[in-house]
Every structure is written in structure tokens, then in C-alpha cells.
Amino acid sequence: MLEHKKKKLIYLDYAATTPLDSSVAALVKIAQEKYYGNPSSIYELGMQAKLEIEAARKSIADIIGAREGEIVFTAGGTESTNLALFGVVRNAIASGIKKPHLIVSSIEHHAVLEGAKALKEEGVELSILKTDRFGFVNPKELAKVIKKNTVLVSVMYANNEIGAIEPIAELAKVIRKANLNREYKIIFHTDACQAAGALNLNVNKLGVDLMTLNASKIYGPKQIGLLYVRNGIQLKPLIYGGGQERGLRSGTENTAGIVGFAKALEISEKLKASENKRLAILQRFLIKEVKKNVPEAVLNGPEHSRLSNNINFSFKGIDGEALLLYLDAQGFVVSTGSACASTSLDPSHVLLAIGLNKEDAKASIRITLGRATKKQDLVSLLKVLPGLVSELRRVESLNKKH
Secondary structure (H helix, E strand, O other): OOOOOOOOOEEOEOOOOOOOOHHHHHHHHHHHHHOOOOOOOOOHHHHHHHHHHHHHHHHHHHHHOOOHHHEEEEOOHHHHHHHHHHHHHHHHHHOOOOOOEEEEEOOOOHHHHHHHHHHHHOOOEEEEEOOOOOOOOOHHHHHHHOOOOEEEEEOOOEOOOOOEEOOHHHHHHHHHHHOOOOOOOOEEEEEOOOOOOOOOOOHHHHOOOEEEEEOOOOOOOOOOEEEEEOOOOOOOOOOOOOOOHHHOOOOOOOHHHHHHHHHHHHHHHHHHHHHHHHHHHHHHHHHHHHHHHOOOEEEOOOOOOEOOOEEEEEEOOOOHHHHHHHHHHOOEEOEOOOHHHOOOOOOOHHHHHOOOOHHHHOOEEEEEOOOOOOHHHHHHHHHHHHHHHHHHHHHHHHHHHO
């Protein structure tokens, strides 16, 4: 029988969100108590808050190889991504391009895909770029879909469900080549929310014009993000008002959140090399043991060029949500896909995009590791996972017979 006894919580859903780092939390608390003035005010309390924001902006700019004025703070990754898409397309329309063309990949986060669909409803031409069975976008395929009216390409840096790391620099080369004889240049955006703390974020090496980051994926505060906007790129704002953040994001700045974001990114960069190495060892261990101990376990996504903390398996003949709930009852927190679509009963669009059928896509779980993950946590998971999968398969088999 399946057990429901609660045990010690083992969190394995770091791709969804991360706990707040204690040193970041301490800094946020100080900022909330000390720098509560409106940064747009000219009195001393407001100027103090403004100085803290600008210091954070410089810290982040230095890490990603940008200029301070190219950092636009927002309320999170979703807002930053929407600003990139809607900002570019609406500026193109204002510049005289009657029907702009937008290209996105089939495995993008919902913030990109739903934004792209909304733009399509407004009359924008949309192309969905397919990936291979591992989730990789082919630069040659991108070159084929670029048109005279293409204004924006958006391809995520690393996928949140299967961990595939996209060849962003190679895609950027394709776009630069296409831009050689164009009056209105194609702008390249990448959603790098999952890449922060794991991959090189230097915007010049990547060759991107716009880049989305958020703090909640790197042990920072929630509801704070940024959009890198390369000098010379023109965007129409989503939010109008007092003209903060270069007029691209009106509203009183979240000083404490911005300060916490900068600190979280700084810590993530310092720990990146050691954490990648440590997590890769744990990742390989878990993948090997699951394949050995669970019959017909299929790893979704690539074995190489994959985020070191990401593991996604399909277990034929089960329901992934049922497995998630039984694991939760035993104290293990995992996911069946993107946390931002957790209320949807549809199978993962990412898994469907890389070729899984609906049944196998619904039979998947995502396990993502983080700073607190230890090998013993995975050993504990392996003690219960094979039995739960076996029992769920037995139940599913009985249900089909009856």
C-alpha cells in the first residue's frame, strides 16, 4: 500500500523558486528599515535610497558585462520578458513596420509563449521555431525562418523543464549576419532566468540585445527582476507613469528588492564554479540510480549541455501528478513541469515539443537540485521512488482493466 506518513522535508524544486539566502535576507531587512524613502525624491532619505539602487545597478552591470544605464529593474522575470516582446514589437509598429514578424522557440517559458500569442492576436506574424528531440534550437533552422519583416527573436538560454542549454552565441551570429543588409535590425532576446548562477551571463559574449533575469531563481527576493537593454535599442513601455527606469518601467522602485537582487547575483557568481561541479556529481548519481532501479525510466532532454541541477524523467504507465503527490506525502518536493503552469491539466508543452506523446509527457516529473541538496537526500528519494512508481503502475493497470 502507498504510505502517506509525512517525513522530513526534502526540497527538490529549485527551478521553480529558491529559498531566500540568509545574508540576502539580512541585507533586505536593513534596506527596508533604513532606505525606505522614495528614490525619486530629492531630500536626503530619498537620495540615500537612490544611491543604494544605483550601487546595485552597477554591481549587476559589472557581472553581466553591461553598462549601468542598460539595466532596467522590473517586478520579475515575466514582466521583463513581456517588456522585451511587447516593447520591441510595438516600437517596430510605431516605426512604420505594418506587420512585424516575431520568432520564438517551441520550448519557451509561458511568459514568452503567451505573450507571443497575444501579439499574434494583435496582428503580429509569429513563427514557432522547433527544436530537436533533446530541446536544442538549430542555428541553421533559425536562419531559414528569418524574414524581411522579422523584428525580434526570443530564445531562452536554458530550459526550465529539461535543462537544455541553447547555443545562444551561435544564434546571435545568425542574427548579426541577417542584420548586415537590413534597415530595421532584428533584435535578439534571451530569457536567462534559469541560467543565472549556473552559466556565463556576459551579454557581449552571448551577443544578445535584451536579457531577462529574476532574483527568485538565485536565492534572492521574489517579485524583482530586470531586463538588460543594450544601448540603442528602442522599446515601448508596458507601464506608464512617473518615468522611472529610463521611462521603461514607471512606479516607485523596490529598493530593498533591488539591493537583495544584486547581493543574490553576487553570491551566485562566487559560488557558480563550485556549485556546478558539486551538483553535476549529484545529478549523474541520481540519473544513473533511477535508470538502474526503475524499469522503463526515460530521461527527458539532453545528457550533455544540460543545467547541472536539472533532472526530468518519464515513468511509463503512471500519472506524474499522482507520483508528485505521493512523494510530497513522504516529504519530497518535486514538480511535473513549469511551476508557472501548475494549475493546468495539460501535459508539458516542452515535453510535447521534443516529441513525447501526451501519455508519456503526463508521466513525467522534474527534480531540480540546489545549495541545500545533499547526496543523502537523493539516497532517501531512491528508497521510495522505485516502490511508488511500481505501485502506481499496478494501480493504473488495474484501472485500465476495469
